[in-house]
Amino acid sequence: ELQELHCIGCGATIQTEDPQALGFAPASSLNREDIICKRCYRLKHYNEVQDVSLTDDDFLRILNGLGDKKGLIVMLVDIFDFDGSWLPGLQRFVGNNPILLLGNKVDLLPHSMKRPPLMNWMRGRAKELGMKPVEVDLISSLRDGDLDPILKKVEKLRKGGDVYVVGCTNVGKSTFINRVIHEVSGEKDVITTSHFPGTTLDIIEIPLDDGSMLVDTPGIINHHQMAHVVTDKTLKAITPKKEIKPVSYQLNEEQTLFFGGLARLDYISGGRRSLTCYLPNSIKIHRTKLEKADDLYANHLGDLLQPPFADDVATFPKLVAQEFHVKTKMDIVFSGLGWVTLEEGAHVKAWVPENVNVTIRRTIM
Ligand code: GDP
Structure with a gap:
């Protein structure tokens, strides 16, 4: 009888079919004693997170979970594809938790576009789409240097609580999280699988200074993107x-x-x-x-x-x-x-x- 295998890092059920989905491990790795999925492997050995995409149902399940938690929600959108990278209904799911809306990839926009009107535009568009973020900001996760003001803002808004990062695939969430890991952990080796014990199925937790966590949730596939x-x-x-x-x-x-x-x-x-x-x-x-x-x-x-x-x-x-x-x-x-x-x-x-x-x-x- 075939037994279900689980990743020792995150607990996900191991599968060998879809490298983009949760719990993927190459078939050749299955005869080992401790099986670890590709995502945890990369995190453990390279301090690098990889985006894992989910079905809509799984994603809704995670969003629903957010409503029961207390913390700051950081939602990333691709400023170059604002509506296309939107997460509809997020406001409804997160309960009373504050949302910080970050427009990523600002480096792509023409320099002639000024930040204040752009942020105003984001606020207006978010409102039309049914969200009322406590703050909005712009960021380039690829460009060095402008992460600091964002981290300060996160620090202020989270009030000692956890931080949940959400976004659909391709908005640059992994790039962002990886920058944060480097910034927060400093040393290379701080993130290991032991920091996220086998209790949580779908999320990666990055410890912050005071015992709170920065939590990376899987990105949802937005099927209407090019x-x-x-x-x-x-x-x-x-x-x-x-x-x-x-x-x-x-x-x-x-x-x-x-x-x-x-x-x-x-x-x-x-x-x-x-x-x-x-x-x-x-x-x-x-x-x-x-x-x-x-x-x-x-x-x-x-x-x-x-x-x-x-x-x-x-x-x-x-x-x-x-x-x-x-x-x-x-x-x-x-x-x-x-x-x-x-x-x-x-x-x-x-x-x-x-x-x-x-x-x-x-x-x-
Ligand atoms: P994820 O699916 O949300 O985790 O997105 P990734 O982090 O894999 O990024 C998707 C693509 O966007 C990659 O090609 C990244 O190099 C690119 N990307 C991420 N952040 C930025 C950014 O701030 N500026 C630009 N120009 N590209 C970015």
């Missing part, structure tokens, strides 16, 4: 690495912009105008006449229009469209890709791969 419909190679190519440079286009009515082959914007009516694209520099923008757009896409996806690359075309979902009438200055957001800012009076059709979100919002600029 990241989940493209291959790893394409994802790598479209993940912005440095500051986004806005590019403006003068468009006539009935012209189309292709963003590689990943998305498309038809400018239908509203007179000759300029619109501004905020996309990773690696995505080539291709302009054409609306009447030629369908044919161009059918014949040149994967070569002229890339990414996706030629080998990915077969599995790339078809594009579907949504229409928008822009009443005041707004952003059309292609989740996980970027956005286009439009002034009032524009009528556009925005195309994204099936199941990826395209939304309209008050402009972030």
Whole structure:
């Protein structure tokens, strides 16, 4: 009879199928006496956390648990994909616990964007999405140097209590936590599996000075992000690495912009105008006449229009469209890709791969 195996670090049930899910261990490691999952292994030997993604049900279970605890909730969003990286319903689950909302990857935004209006915008958007954070702030987990003010803020807000870090996958939660580990522990060896005994299934606890914990919860997969419909190679190519440079286009009515082959914007009516694209520099923008757009896409996806690359075309979902009438200055957001800012009076059709979100919002600029 087959016996269920458990990780000696976190207690998760060991599985050998999905490296991204909880409790993964390579099959070759199963004949050892003490079995440790890949995630705990990396934590133990490299002081490095790895994001583990969960099903929606598991995630709700953890969120529900947060309501019973007392502590500060730190929610990370990707400032470059704010709505796409949102955790809907979080406010409801966390009870009376204060939320600190951190917009990560601020290094990607154009330097011309000033922090105070940006933070105001975050507060406003959070409110529209049903959350009332006690404070908001901006951070780059990749860039050295700006973690200190954030840690001070966390210290002030947690009032001696525990800190729970939540966020969906790809917001940079692991990068953030790993920075915190280095900052908090200083020495390399402080984090070992003994600091998080086999009682907690899904979370990693990092001890803080006073006996409280900083708790890393698993990230939930947000299925409407571009990241989940493209291959790893394409994802790598479209993940912005440095500051986004806005590019403006003068468009006539009935012209189309292709963003590689990943998305498309038809400018239908509203007179000759300029619109501004905020996309990773690696995505080539291709302009054409609306009447030629369908044919161009059918014949040149994967070569002229890339990414996706030629080998990915077969599995790339078809594009579907949504229409928008822009009443005041707004952003059309292609989740996980970027956005286009439009002034009032524009009528556009925005195309994204099936199941990826395209939304309209008050402009972030
Ligand atoms: P997680 O899934 O939330 O744990 O996200 P990761 O920490 O694995 O990060 C996802 C991607 O975002 C990686 O490619 C990181 O290098 C990148 N990333 C994380 N933080 C930042 C940041 O502050 N700025 C930028 N530009 N990229 C970041």
